[in-house]
Amino acid sequence: MKIPSATILGTLLAAATAMAAVDPGLLNLVMPEAKILSGVQVAQSQASPFGQYLLSQMQINDEGFQKFVAATGFDPRHDLNEILAATNGDHRALVVGQGVFQVDRILAAAAAEGAAVTNYRGIDIVTSPDKPGSTGSIALLDASTAVMGDTDAVKAAIDRRIAGTSFSGSLADKAKEVSAVNDAWFATVTPLSDFLNGKVANPNLNGMTQGNLLQAVLQASGGVKFGSAGVTISGEAVTRSDKDAQSLVDVMKFLASLVQMNKDKDPLAAKAASLADAAKFTADGPVMHLTMSLPEQQIEQLFMPLAPKPRRTGVALR
Known part of the structure; x- marks a missing residue:
């Protein structure tokens, strides 16, 4: 059976729009009391002419950048797909990302740099070594999902992931609506x-x-x-x-x-x-x-x- 080209085109356009919306798995990780959400479809943005221009301005020959990529196996130029940030308006923020993460390699590199690695409910949390008593942490929930924020916020996101909770309501609906038609976006109700x-x-x-x-x-x-x-x-x-x-x-x-x-x-x-x-x-x-x-x-x-x-x-x- 031959499918009309108009039908194929319409299906592709609909699929592209669906792919552009914020990832539900990332959305479900944000705190339930979030007041502002913002996000970037990194992979889509990088594929655009302006995205290519920004990539051309990156200092890829920087020694620190090359050392980071070599140690972690993570190159943000092509290993990061999407970023979602949430804040509750009370100086607490959570950033979640989707990409390709070599978990063991990243954890080893963090430990080698002096970061504290602690296990919480089966997931390793890395805490920055930059300042004594620092509460800035990051956790790799799996090989495609990362969470960053203060330690309590990261632990709460892990709890939500394990419990299978979902983020719903007017803010979630608005985020899905705006993210479906934009590469970078924000929403607040x-x-x-x-x-x-x-x-x-x-x-x-x-x-x-x-x-x-x-x-x-x-x-x-x-x-x-x-x-x-x-x-x-x-x-x-x-x-x-x-x-x-x-x-x-x-x-x-x-x-x-x-x-x-x-x-x-x-x-x-x-x-x-x-x-x-x-x-x-x-x-x-x-x-x-x-x-x-x-x-x-x-x-x-x-x-x-x-x-x-x-x-x-x-x-x-x-």
């Missing part, structure tokens, strides 16, 4: 003012986070898609009302205009202005949308180092 309260060191900025506008943002999400011809950035903020969404659009447009007004002051401001110029803000009911498309050449230029300022020669005027 917590009001921004709640999450930022007391987290900003500057008292003036901390006060701004509690302003009426940010209090109106009930949840937010966004992402970056690396395409064959450039990069697309998108985001949305769900507010309390249609009026709040439009007010947020107006504020974002005003801030973008301020950035553009200062573009001639220094090269960094000029780079920011190019982003502001490409940004489009719209309101659809209580939701504010951001879209931004940048061609490959422009996005690469944004990541190029700034040229050093010319030095004064010290020649006196006559």
Whole structure:
């Protein structure tokens, strides 16, 4: 039986979309009280033109990097597939990754560098030797899954893995939705003012986070898609009302205009202005949308180092 080419194409596109979504196994490892999730489809991103550009900028000849790869057998350029990070908003974060890990080799390399290796429920936990009393740890749950965070967070993730718990709810649903159409993404269903309260060191900025506008943002999400011809950035903020969404659009447009007004002051401001110029803000009911498309050449230029300022020669005027 001959299958129509349109059916084959549709199936491939659907499969590609499904593959792009956050891995359920990684999602189930995050803490149940997580407030913000973010992730990167590393393998997909690296395959894009921009991903190849970033790889070309890596210092692969660095002695420390080569020593790390030789000792562990792990090369992040092609052994890392996906990263998922979660935080509960209380200075506790957990990072989980999917890739190819040579467990015994990595553990041996860590021990050789002085790291403490302890066993918890059949899984070895490696604790950093950098500082006395350090609580930064990493555990390899199997040859394809890694967990990193403070020791208690890593142990809790191991507990969830063994218990077979699942992460569900509105944040999980939003994460699946956003990650399915982006290579790098974030999602939160917590009001921004709640999450930022007391987290900003500057008292003036901390006060701004509690302003009426940010209090109106009930949840937010966004992402970056690396395409064959450039990069697309998108985001949305769900507010309390249609009026709040439009007010947020107006504020974002005003801030973008301020950035553009200062573009001639220094090269960094000029780079920011190019982003502001490409940004489009719209309101659809209580939701504010951001879209931004940048061609490959422009996005690469944004990541190029700034040229050093010319030095004064010290020649006196006559």
